[in-house]
Amino acid sequence: MPNGTAISKGTIRVLQLYPREMNIYGDWGNVLVLKQRLTWHGYTPEILEHNAGDPFPDDIDLIIGGGGQDSGQLVIQEDLQALAPTLRALAEDGFPMLLICGLYQLFGNFFRTHDGGVIPGIGVLDLETRGGEKRLIGNVVATSTEFGDIHGYENHSGQTFLGPGLAPLATVTKGEGNNAGDQHEGARYRNIVASYLHGSLLPKNPAIADFLIRTAVERKYGSFEPGVIDDSLAEAARRHAGARPR
Amino acid sequence: MNPLSVLVGKAVRRASKLRGGGSALPGLVVERLDPGFMGRALTGLKHGVVVVSGTNGKTTTTKMVVELLEGQGLKVFTNRTGSNFTRGVAAALLGEVDWRGRLDADIAVLELDEAHAVHFVRLVPPRYSLLLNVLRDQLDRFGEIDATTRLLETIAAATTGAVILNREDPRVAGIAASIPTADVVYFGLDASLRSTFPNDDELRGAAGIAPASALRADVVLDQVDGNSAVFLLSGSTADPTADAAAGAAFESVHVDLRLRGVYNIFNAAAALATARAVLGAAVAKDALIASLAAVEPAFGRGESLVVDGRALELVLVKNPSGFRLGLKSFDPSGCATMIAINDNYADGRDMSWLWDVDFDSLGLDGVDVVSGVRAYDMALRLKYDDVPVRAVEPDLPAALKEFISGNADLPKRIFCTYTAMLAVRRDLSKITKVEVVS
Ligand SMILES: [Zn+2]
Numbered sequence: 314m315p316n317g318t319a320i321s322k323g324t325i326r327v328l329q330l331y332p333r334e335m336n337i338y339g340d341w342g343n344v345l346v347l348k349q350r351l352t353w354h355g356y357t358p359e360i361l362e363h364n365a366g367d368p369f370p371d372d373i374d375l376i377i378g379g380g381g382q383d384s385g386q387l388v389i390q391e392d393l394q395a396l397a398p399t400l401r402a403l404a405e406d407g408f409p410m411l412l413i414c415g416l417y418q419l420f421g422n423f424f425r426t427h428d429g430g431v432i433p434g435i436g437v438l439d440l441e442t443r444g445g446e447k448r449l450i451g452n453v454v455a456t457s458t459e460f461g462d463i464h465g466y467e468n469h470s471g472q473t474f475l476g477p478g479l480a481p482l483a484t485v486t487k488g489e490g491n492n493a494g495d496q497h498e499g500a501r502y503r504n505i506v507a508s509y510l511h512g513s514l515l516p517k518n519p520a521i522a523d524f525l526i527r528t529a530v531e532r533k534y535g536s537f538e539p540g541v542i543d544d545s546l547a548e549a550a551r552r553h554a555g556a557r558p559r
Numbered sequence: 560m561n562p563l564s565v566l567v568g569k570a571v572r573r574a575s576k577l578r579g580g581g582s583a584l585p586g587l588v589v590e591r592l593d594p595g596f597m598g599r600a601l602t603g604l605k606h607g608v609v610v611v612s613g614t615n616g617k618t619t620t621t622k623m624v625v626e627l628l629e630g631q632g633l634k635v636f637t638n639r640t641g642s643n644f645t646r647g648v649a650a651a652l653l654g655e656v657d658w659r660g661r662l663d664a665d666i667a668v669l670e671l672d673e674a675h676a677v678h679f680v681r682l683v684p685p686r687y688s689l690l691l692n693v694l695r696d697q698l699d700r701f702g703e704i705d706a707t708t709r710l711l712e713t714i715a716a717a718t719t720g721a722v723i724l725n726r727e728d729p730r731v732a733g734i735a736a737s738i739p740t741a742d743v744v745y746f747g748l749d750a751s752l753r754s755t756f757p758n759d760d761e762l763r764g765a766a767g768i769a770p771a772s773a774l775r776a777d778v779v780l781d782q783v784d785g786n787s788a789v790f791l792l793s794g795s796t797a798d799p800t801a802d803a804a805a806g807a808a809f810e811s812v813h814v815d816l817r818l819r820g821v822y823n824i825f826n827a828a829a830a831l832a833t834a835r836a837v838l839g840a841a842v843a844k845d846a847l848i849a850s851l852a853a854v855e856p857a858f859g860r861g862e863s864l865v866v867d868g869r870a871l872e873l874v875l876v877k878n879p880s881g882f883r884l885g886l887k888s889f890d891p892s893g894c895a896t897m898i899a900i901n902d903n904y905a906d907g908r909d910m911s912w913l914w915d916v917d918f919d920s921l922g923l924d925g926v927d928v929v930s931g932v933r934a935y936d937m938a939l940r941l942k943y944d945d946v947p948v949r950a951v952e953p954d955l956p957a958a959l960k961e962f963i964s965g966n967a968d969l970p971k972r973i974f975c976t977y978t979a980m981l982a983v984r985r986d987l988s989k990i991t992k993v994e995v996v997s
Contacts, residue, residue: 337695342914342943349943382705390735466909507765514661516939523600546942546951550935554910557932 321357323534325526328361328370331389335410335415340379342513343411346522347377354526354540365392365449369399376403380414380469380511390432393419397435403439404505409528411521412507413514417499418442418471420507427470437474438500438507445493447510451469451559453510454487455498460520462486463498464554465510473509475500482508488559504528517551519544565596566658569653571928584977597649598682600656606633606666606837607686612714613731614694614707615881616826618857619818621670623830624689628666630850631838635887636664641839642722643676645682673710677907680717688714689723689833693730694880695912702960704730721836723829726772729789746832747776748825755821767968778832780825786816788824790831792844812844814852820874820888822881823957866963866991870970875980877906885974886916889980891924895966899955899979901929906976910936918944925949927966931957931979955982963990 327347329336344360351358361370365388381389383496400420404410417438418424424432427444434442448470455463463483472492475481480500481491482499490498490509499508506521515522530537601608611621625637638651648669671679680688690711693704708730715722715734719743725731726747735743748756776792782789790810816824831851835842852980856862864871874889876882902908910933918941925947929938934953941948949965954960962971975983 320995338909339911339914342911342940345943382703384705394692432648475583511909513911513914516914516943517936546935546939549951550939553933553935557908 317379319355319528320536322355323376324357324359325351325529326359326370326373327351327375327377327529328363328373329383330363330376330416331365331385331392332362332379333364333387334388335379335381337380337382337385337414337515338466338511340511341428342412342517343377343379343413343522346513346519347375347526349350350519350522350542353524353542354530355369356526357540362394365389368427369396374409374521374533375525376400376408376410378410378412378415378416378420386415386419386432392432396493397437399504400435401437404503406505407504407528407532409504409532410506410526411496411515412505413511417507417509418473420470420505421473424471431508438502438505439479440473441476442471442473442498444470445472447493449489449493449509451488451553452557453485453490453498454555455483455485455490455510457501459501460518460524462551463510463514463521463557464517464551465508465512466516467509468511469509473500482506512554517554518548519547565593565653565658566657595907596660597645597652600652600660600662601667601683604636604662604664604666607720607987608683609666609668609687609689609833609837610676610680610685610714611670611689611691611833612673612687612711613691613725614673614878616691616822616829617670617672619823619840620689620691620826621668622828622857623827623854623932624668624833626854627830627834627847627850628668628837629848631841632845633665633836634663636662636667636866644672645679646997648679664901672978673707673714677710679714680714684717684853685714686718686720687723687833687836688718689829690715690725690731690734691829692725692728692880694878695915698952714739723777723833723836725829726774726776732772732774742836744832744836745774745776746778746828747772747780748828749779749781755783756825756884759930776832777835778828780828781811783821783824786819786824787813788816788827789813790828792831792835809968813887816852816854818856820882820884822888823856827854839944845994864987864991866987867967868970869968871963871987871991872970872972873980874972874974875977876974877977878915879912882912882916882974886918886920889972891921891972893969894924895927895962895969895971896921896924897928897930897958897962897971897973898926898937899929899958899973899975899983900933901931901979901982902933903978904977913937913940918946922947926961928952928958929953931976934958956980956986959983959986 329344348358351411412420413485417435421440422436423434424442450468453465453467480501481497482501485496486496527537611617625635689954693707712734715738721742721744722738723744724761726745742897777793779791781791790812793809862873874885876885922945929948929949930952938948938951
């Protein structure tokens, strides 16, 4: 494994959105995987946090956001709305982002709760979410042409429906994904990967982690020179996960 | 009175014991035949019913409360390990009641899983409830921890005497606001120990630890050093409510415990506060402390076995905070470590929780064997914390054999999820003496 003794190929700054409120079911695992894989690829990772009320840093290379309790989503609401123009501009510019569960929902147009209330989203992704009676919970396998099979675990009551121009991240082969109706899981827009899947998502899906890293590095340095990473444990973990009941 | 249902229930209980079956069936039978059975058996006890609930530490804390009260001369009914469901309580009662369905006890102390406790308190309102913590665990069953908090609120609302709350868990302490009639008693930690027991919002180091609470606690864990602890007991009259009102001083007591692990020692503060709430001014303090010192760990909670002349310790881990505390409580140096992670229904199917635990403390000595259905998820987790792993073997018996023969000269420790622990104990019982729990 390459380590600190090698000369760094450059620094990549990863911003975690709202780690205080939006950080549940192993969301930290996604940050850790980006941090370690950047190191293993020969780059120097820097992890930054943005919490409600903080000034938004302008020299970042990758954004990652997780899920939270319903109460946490209310706390960040005002701050997120204030950031909306910045985040929309970054998204349109091809900035790499990973959005899981709660922040996936809030990057959409709105969340209609089950008592009829509407929580506005920031409209980066053309999708809407409706509060459901029943929680969708369990192991998920979904397949995508870009990343192959994606393995994860879903646990959400909001059901998400994509607008006509927005592609899903993957097609579910086990579990529910975005909603109990169609076979869509997550959303894929420019360099944004959005998904309901915890597990955590990135450890067992290194292809997604490396896509985010490659995009961030290419935007900053022009080209990406990957290191050699042994992903045999991830492969074995994927095989076992795929064989488990829902 | 329905003697017939009691007799039938007892017969089913005997039969299912003979078959080596589970403990729930007789409970189910008596529930169907006689839905009022449990309520009748448990009303009229001199000191009522204590319900112990929360995410972590129910089994050990219940055992402590039982032994503290027995040390005060009370006859205590409890549901032994593995039956923290309403039906399990009914089954345990069948073993104890006379033919008329009457229970010969002064008090019942019952460990109940949060969701089953809600069902139970509708049938039998408890006089006391002890609510330990709300942590991420089995979210695939309860959805969100805020929903779990609402379950505990329901238990508190049904309680008639006193509700004993963990002052340091903001979700639990917040329940006080919704308690209509019962007294509220807190147990807590000295500010210097707060960072040792992060609550669910503090699991990520960066979030920081909340400032110390201003609420007055009846029992405070003041210092911990290995197995010794210093507790501060409020006042001298042992009437927590009156003491708190009077602003009475604390008395400091030192105890050397047999229990291992800091989490058990914090639970001891919870048990002390509960025993004091039950007995009030009648509590005999020296006997209380002596009982506490004598409590042995419950099954699988830092349980020590001997294999080939060497100590083998089983540490049950089932959620991030429990795993963190387990790692913090037991020094890995000079000890061989195995981790066994299953994802059966009783363990929780979601593996996300492994990513909310830091394994850095195992980095120096590494892990010898990783096993269980999700061995590769665990090994992958360790890889990302740069913890060396010597072998990954999903098959538990094979892994255990390798672990024991490969580390003949060392004391051993196995961190395991619930069903992995049952499997490990079953396997170990073939080579050493392991207490059998039905
Ligand atoms: Zn989620």
